[in-house]
Amino acid sequence: MALQIPCAFCGLRSVEEFGYGEVPQVPHGITDPDARDVDRVYMKTNSDGPTPEAWFHAFGCRRWTSITRHRSADTWL
């Protein structure tokens, strides 16, 4: 069974209906706009635990939904 994503408007749907959207997490201490762009693009943390994610329901309601996913357990919170 494919991963299912809980759309806020349509309920549980297959991951194949969605496009992934990044939620930038640039530290507040970086104030220079160029340094913020470099951090956002290249400095991936790949941390474990709860992580905010945004998914676009491209083959459904065509809206963004924000979800928190626990990475090591691969569950939605």
Ligand SMILES: [Zn+2]
């Ligand atoms: Zn939807």
